[in-house]
Amino acid sequence: MIADANSPDHTNAPVTLADFDVHSGIRLERLIFNNRIVVVMVCALLTVVMAWAAFTKLTLNASFDKMIPRSHPYIRNYLDNRESLRGLGNVLRIVVENSKGDIFDPAYQEALKKINDEVFLTPGVDRAWVKSLWTPSMRWTEVTEEGFQGGSVMPDNYDGSPQATEKLRLNISRAGVVGRFVGTDFKSSMIVVPLLDKDPSTGRPINYRALSRVLEEKLRTHYEGISANSGIRVRIIGFAKLVGDLIDGLAQVISYFGFAVLVAVLMIYFYTRCVRSTVLVILCSTAAVVWQLGSIAWLGFELDPFSILVPFLIFAIGVSHGAQKMNGIMQDVGRGMHRLVAARYTFRRLFLAGITALIADAVSFAVLMVIDIPVIKDLALTASIGVTMLIFTNLILLPVLLSYTGVSERAAKRALSVKGTPQLGGGSTLWNWIERFTERRWAIGALAISALLMLAAFIVSQRLAIGDLEPGAPELRADSRYNRDNTYITGHYSLSSDQFAVMIKTEAEGCLKYPTLIEADRLAWEMQQLPSVQTTVFLGNAIRQITAGSYEGSPKWLTLARNQDVLNYGAQQASVNNPDLFNNDCSLMPVIAYLTDHRAETLDSLVAVTHRFAEEHSTPERQFLLAAGSSGIEAATNIVVREANRTMLIYVYAAVIALCFITFHNWRAVVVAVVPLVMTSILCEALMVILGIGVKVATLPVIALGVGIGVDYALYLLSIQLAQQRLGASLAVACKRSIEFTGKVVALVGFTLAAGVVTWIFSPIKFQADMGILLTFMFIWNMIGALILIPALSHFLLKTPQQAGAKNQYLATDPGELFVGQRARAHQ
Template identity: 65%
Template sequence: MGNIKQDLMPVIRDLSDFDQHSGNRLERWVFNYRPLFMLLMTLVTLVLGYMAVTRLEIRPSFEKMIPQSQPYIQNFLNNRQSLRGLGNSVRVVVENTQGDIFDPEYLEVLKQVNDQLFLTDGVDRAWMKSLWSPGVRWTEVTEEGFQGGPVMPDTYKGTPEDLEQLRRNISRAGIVGSLVASDFKSSMLIVPLLDKASATGQAIDYQQFSRMLEQQLRKKIEFAGDSTAHQSGAEGNGPYKIRVIGFAKLMADLIDGLVQVMMFFGLAVFTSLLIIYLYTRCWRSTFLVVGCSLIAVIWQLGIVAWLGYAIDPYSVLVPFLIFAIGVSHSAQKMNGIMQDIARGTHKWIAARYTFRRLFIAGVTALLADAVGFAVLMLIDIPVIQDLAITASIGVAVLIFTSLLLMPVALSYVGVGSKAAERALKIDMQSAGDHGFGRLWSLLDRFTTRKWATGAVLVATLLGAGGYVISLQLQIGDLDSGAPELRADSRYNRDNAYITSHYALSSDLFAVMVKTPPEGCLNYQTLVLADRLAWELQQYPGVQATSSLVNAVRQITAGTYEGNPKLNSIQRNQNVLNYAAQQASVNSPELFNTDCSLMPVIAYLKDHKAETLDAVVAIASKFAQENSTEDRQFLLAAGSAGIEAATNIVVREANRSMLLYVYAAVTIFCLITFRSWRATVVALLPLVLTSILCEALMVGMGIGVKVATLPVIALGVGIGVDYALYLLSVQLSFQRQGLSLADAYRKAVSFTGRVVGLVGITLAAGVVCWAWSPIKFQADMGILLTFMFLWNMLGALILIPALSHFLLRETGTVNSKEVELTVKPVKDSGHCNKSGVSHAL
């Protein structure tokens, strides 16, 4: 970090003039046994690289996407076996583009799709629904009583009479709008999925499941086996189209997008190479900086695989961040070594000097980064907790690769003589206000009252305006479909088709009515369930509701020759028992086997945050007012119910997460600076960036959800690096008696270019995400780029401006508040031949 007087680091050209026993114990272990250290690092890299290649898996999980200790989710998990079809399921639509569903060829294709899905491992076959499922039945009332049967006639052979019979059965079953499209051009298959495949006992491989959908269904049917035309995201030109939505398909599409994402990782590596080379004009040191950062990624992935963790579409972003952070810290080491070599110091000694200057500062910065990741562990969503673990592992790895391996490797290769001369020339130009030195002189002005007042005033206005806008920040999805993917993705096009052609959406919100055995047939229970359904229907975002009450009404009326006056809930228990008996045949999903649980299902028009919040408010109020010991109304099941519970956890975690991050960063700053004034100066730019980031999310139409929640914590943890690099150097010079302007000028001269390089490198590592096919990754890339660059500008502009008001007087920075990161050791006994000893 450079907060040490230059005369404490004398220029030593000859190794015989340097005391190899100087420095602390870690330095002596690392540098005095360089060959052994490099051999050990090579072996570890090879072993972890092998583990990353052979053991690492991309394995998303439905269970990890939900907050399992949230009360709503607990209610769902405790009653999951009685709620088949209200959890993880896929909906497949087969469309006839050249006719309708009453076509023998179409029905044969639909049968092929039905059989393929039915035989697929991991499908909950008993609860699968389609026109070919025997459990999809019709019922009607005749003079002789109830009649009914499967919608698809048992004797179906494709004759005109069979097709006419099928048409009548569909009408009598009341499945138009749910299993059959309103225009009769398509029909739906509802495919519930098990937690684990029944054959293997392993969690379902969503990518393999999606591959089956693409190869066995879409390719064979929609593209008629034309492999050249079957492309991801394209639609076939044949008479039939296959449309698929559901969590499993969404996760598989995200995984497929990761293949393209790896191209962006290569672009990030190339961009970093270019930036570092333009800064150093030295290829060997440039490749070393990027190489050490790539080694960090290899270590991180290897350790993750060794510990048994898997990569999912959310944590796959972590290697990008680890690489970017590694490049920035390695560049710090390279910059220090280059400056010492330029002054004539031997490359091995220069590496040790840089290690002494920067190790503690680097560890402190990485700990601040780790806090930004580790705080995510407090969020009760397993996928975010896994992200926090993998990221924390990556940060720990950087201590070995960026802080130890980098300076040792540079002690071997050094830097080119022309690059060293160029670095020295730039330092001289900066000191004389030539070249980029004019920019640093401009920054010096922010230490004066006029410029400091202006900067603080502008920052205050930006913060106030950003705060007002950030109040509009919403939790959850703000768009229909799958916001994780692009609006024009095949998944979202399929979702748009299904939404427009089917009356009932796939966004189900279920309230579980739990009673003692046989209690769901209690008259009062049915009345309250009916009242709950009515209250839900009053909200415009609810398309329709369904429960046992609907079946009881219909069957009771049918028992009395369809008398509309008896389309109601009767007090006679025998009537209710008979209605439930008939309902168990045609709609067994309406209650469990002992009639102790029945769901009241609301079909929502979308899963936007506003819709979910309103439905939760209605249902929870009703539950609080009507739940008793014998009758409980429990929220919530269904895809929309699970998402509503997730939104509640995200809303609670959003503010508490920021508080924990800032509390931890404050502690690190207090330990580092030993000054509350300096801590305030370091934190205020971060607070401004957080506020403006939330305002940017509002402007971009991004809600706070599982995919975006980690961004702000990561930005704060990484952003504090700038203050640690710049402010501590400034405080060191102030402690030596320099004025604020002179101290800041020297701090900028020594670390200003590197701070700029860090900000640009971090931003360049993630800005290319903006072109990712995965929209949530593109959003994260834009937000992180904004936070990295804005934190850099905040450090360079607001730190001197705030210092003018809080740290202007040298008396506010005394020896008790700020200590040198590197200071002479009085009792070490190990001195170099210049008579100077050092310790960390």
Template identity: 70%
Template sequence: MAANIDPQDPTPEVPTLAEFNPNSGSRLERSIFNHRVVVMVLCALVTVVLAILAATRLELNASFESVLPQSHPYIKNYLDNRQELRGLGNALRIVVATDRDIFDPTYQDTLKKISDELILTPGVDRAWVKSLWTPSVRWTEITEEGFQGGPVMPDNYDGSPAATEQLKLNIARSGIVGRFVGNDFKSSMIFVPLMDKDPATGESIDYRALSHTLEENIRARFEQTGAAGAPEIRIHIIGFAKLIGDLIDGVGEVMSYFAFAALVAFVVILIYSRCLRSTLLVIACSATAVLWQLGIVAGFGYPLDPFSILVPFLVFAIGVSHGAQKMNGIVQDIGRGMHRLVAARFTFRRLFLAGLTAIVSDAVGFAVLMVIDIPVIQALAVTASVGVAALVFTNLVLLPVLLSYVGVSPAAARRSVRETDVNGQTGAVWRLLNRFTERRWAIGALVVAAVLTGAGQMLRAELKIGDLDAGAPELRADSRYNRDNAYINANYALSSDQFAVMVRTEAEGCLKYQTLVEADRLAWALQQVPGVHTTVFLGDAVRQITAGSYEGNPKWLTIARNQNVLNYGAQQASVNNPDLFNTDCSVMPVIAYLSDHRAETLDRVVAAAAGFAEAHSTPERQFLLAAGSAGIDAATNIVVREANQAILLYVYAAVIVLCLISFRSWRAVVVAMIPLMMTSILCEALMVLLGIGVKVGTLPVIALGVGIGVDYALYLLSTQLAQQRAGASLADAYRRALQFTGKVVALVGVTLAAGVVTWIWSPIKFQADMGILLTFMFVSNMIGALILIPALSHFLLRDSAKAATFSMSSRLGYTGR
């Protein structure tokens, strides 16, 4: 009798449990439901093991190298030479400011304590720390007896007026104003380079712990309000490590949103189903998938970072959406009188392939991110793919098995049947949606969609790659980090946005006249680029020292042709600034200090530097891009620009193939794809309107939206095509699709949006951006599917013969009544 039941018929002949053949259905179905206890025990064991792994081995951290596009030539050049360029890598800049001036003895005492504390901080490259209190910050002058110099801080400094005057003189002679001393003499900077690994443990630096150390041992201890006549002391800290630390701290707040998202999902599903037990199972199975994900990720040794921390939210939301579809099918079947076990098996038959295809599409949306050679994005792709794979077991298999035991409340089952009246019609909204199968309504919907898409296409032409705001765009503009960054940029001539071109030569080659002249030409070319404040390289110091050797005569403010003069100038320059070249003088950076790291600024600088390098590089002298924070940002922008369209092509190609496998109809694939493409275009237009650039944080959004958004079409079209195969008209087929899966498609859209909309309030701006964009994509894909699928079907799938051979049900062994 079971073989004669059409699973898509809203009023099938209902067998009793005794009449149901347990050996019916596919081999997979029999393996699962004829061994339900084994399935539950295995899932329980896996959950326990993975929970232990997640609790004991999961870490929350990020490394400096993880955000670098490893295979890009610029980054390869930087990594090959980073040991020679300690001042251009991962470093902190800590500014100690006062309301008086830096010559106040109390200020200097505080500065010394801070400098000493930082030198002893784990992970700091102590030999390269620079401040007014380190001997590496020096002054030089020319006297009748030749060059004289020494540390800026007098050896016998004791805070006395005489020592203070000597300090003032040394600062004036050193040329460090704007570099290590604020332009208004009310602050000074401590430069703190960091190592990649802790030499004591060999482990990567824990940036969260380092950030907390800076807050507790530096900011909390030494900041002063100026009470009781003491000077006010303010501390400003910037650098990659501090940024990551602040992001990780922000993650703690974001995690509280997980509970809120779970609560919203619970309430939405409970309102829809009015069944507490099944709603709790949907939430529990989705949370189990997240637990499996975290355990597997921990087992593989992947840490969670601020970029991938949002993935568990997505996995949970996706799990809830698929779980709601399974629950809805079982509720409806039980409402028609089926036993809960039979209902669970029929729902499994109807929706397993659709759910599996949808989950594979979700996984593809994540997996294509692997093409981006940025470890942090690849880790996100792996983490997400693992979580989505877990949903196959927890929500497509375990949930129906559990519901086959628990069932649903009788009241919820009766209510699901009462919602359909005697004519098979549902509420006013669903009747309105069914009108889009008619020609007049279909044409109107397609015209509106075409207008919106055209407007979106014009707007998306203005989409920018990279950061569009000053400071750290990962954080809010009013965050402590960005306020610190703004203060430093306002009071120091040399900004934190450094773009360095490395001049690579043979040993001692950077001292040769022609090399210095070519580097000087590069520096001049960069100075002409809008957005470049100034440039610094060895030739600047050589000029000053050469002129100083000739009584400061401005005629000698040049790069001399005499090699002995150049050698002497470089030797003197290295005393005060060893960062100007490496030990054997084979690498010399030309550093441009930029006004910001906006995409337009970086594009201009890269164009000028790359053009110069191509025209002037020789076998003896190579100009290699790029080092410095701005150089790394520029390389990242290039990788993101190249990957942006490639990712969309890959994800669309994969989804099209999956839909072809599922539907076996190019017409059905077109119907499924058009709403997705429209939403992708509108999402990019929204990014333009909101001033959001395409960068590491937002690049995954559109790919994820496509992979997850196709779920709606898969569930709706699978039911519609099955009905058309059975001979129903398009209007009847779509009406039944709305009855069986359409309501849950709307529920899924709301649930997914509720799972990510809370990100909008995150203190981490790129997470807030992702929340806005994903919420838009989930809702837009849902609305587009409910309206455009019937409208497009009117022109492409109206003839049931065109859809007849392509239903999922036909490949699962079903026949019509």
């Protein structure tokens, strides 16, 4: 389907440049190839400019807000009340351990004080909400004969003496912070550090990479180093530290990119034995990556741990399209054409298929923008920009450069010799085997096996989970420093860092009213019935303790009194030690559940309970709003991912089907092109179930990306096959020529892309390793599906009506001359 009305057929194809009409071809072809030097100079200038922008303007960072679906009702509720919930959002937890003693060692307390001061002065820290043994907000309270007594946990005159140490020990026991801020074995204590959204001194978003380095260098490395004899160990968890570790781990991405380039070079050279064409394919694909990075730098975007993988995909797609152009030119040169003529003919044959495939890729990426998570929207935008750049670098610049350099004579001759004889059944055993799938017996067998595989995979894929399936931070390896720290903290503190909070919104002073506290108490009780909930905390708990303390500690008064004065007094006393239990005017009160983990099923069960309670018990006087806390935010994210998962695939396939129909003008050809993609998608979901990979922000885009890249294979193969069939060739002959002209390159590209990303499985970043496994699988299966299922499906849907003598006539036709003009359409 690629040429114009004036495309010459095989009988008069010019061989020399003198025989070629430079004014032939479509207007775009004439504009490009009649101004080749201008095209090269403009592209070279753009490459320099984009490279400068990429190296000087592009930064690597991440944002807490970009990781959450801001328009989801749960997240809107959290953001609307964020200022009153500083301890339930982006929080660092720093645990300082004394591995050779306990927290009452004066040397330990001196180190803890210095670490607390370092953290307090760190840019981006919300200092008013920092809490540790050394902050005044950590207080104790006790009931005496004279009433309540209290004060800061850390004695004002603490000097490390035995008397001061004993007083500290007493204050800790009276404050009830063991298991929350002090380890259950008394060997560590915790500093809770809420973070601001922006650095107040610069007004810019917090640089998590810089913050992570400060934590590593000024805290962990410094204090563990100078205090080696005292056994100080610093453990840090929280979103900011997680992102910092991810960014540090991405330093290996450069080496993986280099490996992918090396693999592409070796495999393409092994196939072509031509240095110049191999170098040009790699250079043009790399130029597309440079253009992409430069463009997003000019637009003011940042790279994050998720979009950093996009350059790999752009390079991979570029190699795929570049290899097809290189292969076409190489074959034409081998038949005696001048390199410029070969470049123009290849441009005519493959430009429509190439640009349609790239548009399909771009649309597949762009569809990800329907997912209401900013980090995925950024990934979709940057990937779409990169694919757009490939139109210029690999569909236009590469043929132009090859029209200057040509290919080596040895490579050109080899390109023809590896195709085998021009007779049906000739060539290598592998390609003969693929041709057999155009026969009924083989086609039925292939489709039957495929149907069974799809059915089995579909059944398995029904168990595909949404969200995290492992404790800790699944973005990192289980043995990473972050997850080791998380394991330690989980094992030594009775309250986990996985918090799920329901916000109760009332009028001013409304959270102190008896009906509100009773309803909050009922909610807390229902949450506690779930085995995944360790405990719940809300204002009513503190009021109970204060009320009982006011009556000589009698357990009969561990209740919520109906008397408003009693409730007011209890809340006033509670606010001294726990100011985060309600906001300043008592119009917002969180009910916080501490969870055993943040697995998908844990969050789903808790959301079900709290959502039902909120619907049944919300009134105009009090609203139960979901959800805050790290697990509340993750629960909302899981909901958005679950809803977007199928919607995204529907949009992706709708776009691919529409583009295929525009290209082929034949619904049967669309079915032939899309079925292998559907099979690969279902198999990929089954593989995720088998490997224990859940659908989440990191893995959600993978299947869409696989569909977008996989359709390239079908477009190239079917374009040539249908062109031959429209000229009257039998299905077997058309399939053979399609495989000879583009099929072998499809196989080459499939293995090249798979070999390039398979190294990701060694990445310290778990989600990158997961993406490497899934993309490798999809690259291979898309390639296999295209080479086997397209011939098999074509037997039933695209079989050419047999014409007398057609078989022998088209067997003699040079398979390189695959032009389709308007005259060929008359045979349709």
